[in-house]
Amino acid sequence: MQENTRSWLLERQLMPADKVAEYADGLCYTDLMAGYYLGAPEEVxxxxxxxxxxxxxxxxxxxxxxxxxxxSSWRRLRFRLHAALDSPAAHLRHRDPLVAGLADGVARLYAFLPGTWNARFARHFHAVIEAYDREFHNRVEGRIPGVEEYLALRRLTFAHWIWTDLLEASAGCELPVAVRKHPAYRRAALLSQEFAAWYNDLCSLPKELAGDEVHNLGISLIAHEGMTLEEAVEELRRRIEECISEFLVVEKDVLVLADRLDDGTVRGRELGTAVRACLGNMRNWFSSVYWFHHESGRYMVDSWDDRSTPPYVDNEAAGEK
Structure with a gap:
């Protein structure tokens, strides 16, 4: 998978060849997903x-x-990504590799489950693109959102519901609304994603402080709750640990739901099995995210020449030449 993803990044010209060769494997993007969506068919x-x-x-x-x-570059990209999400086939050869790459990616994902799942995935990702736009303007203006505003926005910029949708693709089963919106299932999904987003904030804090960032839970706590850096770090850790302990409680309720769904019918067995698979991978997200942040070159800021400028990025605005 790692080799295939490296080849895909090159083929789609998403990273310069020298950066792919030097950094792609060490960034561990593929490893992160491989530790999350266990049991998925290889193509998925x-x-x-x-x-x-x-x-x-x-x-x-x-x-x-x-x-x-x-x-202006960001504005054009934002609208092009919305368009590619709605009609990927029409954007596979777009001159901006990022637009063409999204088109290729979602076209493949759309092949696995029914159109209702595709429409939900697209709806969720449209919201993510708009959240990135809000983050763009906050950062340009130097505006640090308040804690509650930040937490709501972070659920979108971290794409909580996208990664949760993909659990169903991994399990090969679109879950009905009543299951997806069941309080225990939804809470378990949210907790696994909140853990990931907040642990990411904790590990990104040195890089983002160095880059005068405004989007980080730690930075919001310092700016709006009057905390010192040390207190903000401690509060982040407390919230992260609470995600783990609460997940362990609600996980039991989701297993009860799965048992109830598995009523002896073929459909019931399918749903019960899918819910158990999705829940098991929510649990896997904790360990995969933890491992990723300590192994990926994305967070090893102390080894960078400039703590605010990752060595694996390309400063050019691709598609704008």
């Missing part, structure tokens, strides 16, 4: 891994557009 797992690599490259482009004040 590869599509998720490639989409994940695309997401990180997009995040880096967004960051560089902010740093270099490329507002």
């Amino acid at each position: 797992m590869q599509a998720i891994a490639d989409y994940s690599a695309w997401f990180f490259v997009w995040d880096d482009r967004h960051d560089r557009d902010v740093v270099h004040g490329r507002a």
